Amino acid sequence: MRTIYKLLFLFLVLVNSNILFAQTNHAPVVTNVDFTIRPDGSKIVDITYDVFDADSDTLKVTIEASSDGGATWGLSCANISGAIGKDITSGAGKTIVWNTGVEHPNFYSPTVQIRITANDLYFGTCGDQLIYxxxxxxxxxxxxxCWLKENLDVGxxxxxxxxxxxxxxxxNNxxxxKYCYNNDTANCTSYGGLYDWNEAMAYSTTPGTKGICPTGWHIPTKAEFETLIAAVGNDGNALKAVGQGTGSGVGTNxxxxxxxxxxxxxxxxxxxxxxxxxxxWSSTESNAAYAYYFYLWNNDSSIGVGNFYKDHGFSVRCLED
Incomplete structure (x- = not known):
């Protein structure tokens, strides 16, 4: 990993990294990360980088941001465009535009870091591990x-x-x-975070939005949860991990x-x-105050879809785009 420090408006630090899949493969390499902040007062950050993949795979490039010097990576970095996301090819002079003026108009920290990551988009099949x-x-x-197999635990x-x-x-800061059950952070490690709907959606109301999911993934819509329900024949036990549930609700996974x-x-x-x-949570609103959700109980095999207040804290599973 290589870190480039440059003192500018947000004191941004860009960190190069890559993701390795478990299979034998040459990992893509990100180098020469740099940025400039436009002098027009817009707080728009122009980020450039080079990326090379020895296997000439099509790549997925992601950005993460930290407000505490890299201790955690929970700073929203969603208002971005350019050479980011899927279908990025190897090459020099890739450009990403981050509009911090819109996303963080009143935010300031001397220890902000950005991490740019590239991985092989089309190497292997669903079942690969990713790091977020x-x-x-x-x-x-x-x-x-293609679903994440664990609840999201980010922030x-x-x-x-x-x-x-x-x-x-x-x-919206x-x-x-994230909330952790009983205010115990060990529960976030074990079960994932619990999120308000607005927080999970990164304060968007667009169904299928990325929200707080990794790039290339999104918060599932109500219809996408219904597709999942149909795929398992409406059997909630098929969705529960082994060891979860009791009686007629025992998980078979x-x-x-x-x-x-x-x-x-x-x-x-x-x-x-x-x-x-x-x-x-689904990414589908019921009305201004309610959003749809998908739920399972411990003592039967049913799967439910309902709607409730957005300020409840529910789990988040991400679905691949």
Whole structure:
């Protein structure tokens, strides 16, 4: 890994890295990362880099951002365009434009870092492992869809305050923020984070948006969850990890989805149903206050789709584009 330091408006630090799949393959190499901030006051950052892949594979390029010197990678970096995402080929002088003026108009930190990553997009099949925000995720093919096999665990921890009234303890502040069940960060490690709908969506309302998922992945729509349900014949046990559930709700995990009964955060700040229920946000709104979700219980094989307040904290599973 090579780090380039350059003192400019946001004191951005760009870090080169690459992702290695488990199979034998030459990893793509990112070099010569540099940036300039436009002098017109727009706070637009022009990032350039070179990328080379010895196998001449088509690549997927992603960007992650950190606000704390690389300790965590939860700074939103979504307002980007250019040589980013899928179908990037090897070459010099690749350009990415990051509009920090729009995304972070009031944000400042002297320890912001950016990490540019390239991996082989078409090497292997669904089932390869990917790394996002420093954490490894497995992938699984279910019918026509490729899913992350684990709940998303990205962002900085936000404590949930139990007030007895509806509220959110996260905000649109440029950081990805997550709740951890019972305010215990070990539960995020085990079960993934719990996210408000708006936070999961990166404050977009567009169905199928990337949200807080890795580049090339997105928050599933209600219709895409219904496709998943059809693929497993409406059998919720096929989606639950082995060891999850009881009685007629025992998980068989024949799909490989590996759902954990991760519980939820109610919008009054309390946590509930760890070990008895799991709920996943869709990217489809029901109305201005509600969004659709997909859920499983511990004691039967049913799969439910409902809608509820967006300020509840539910799990997030990403679906490949």
């Amino acid at each position: 925000a420093g954490k490894s995720y497995n992938t699984v093919q279910i019918g026509s869809q 900085v921890y936000a404590a949930s305050t139990s007030t007895g009234s509806s509220h959110s303890d996260v905000s 440029g950081l990805i923020e 024949t799909s490989g989805f590996s759902a954990l009964l991760a519980g939820n955060r109610f919008n009054n700040g309390y946590f509930y149903t760890l070990g008895t229920n799991t709920t996943f």
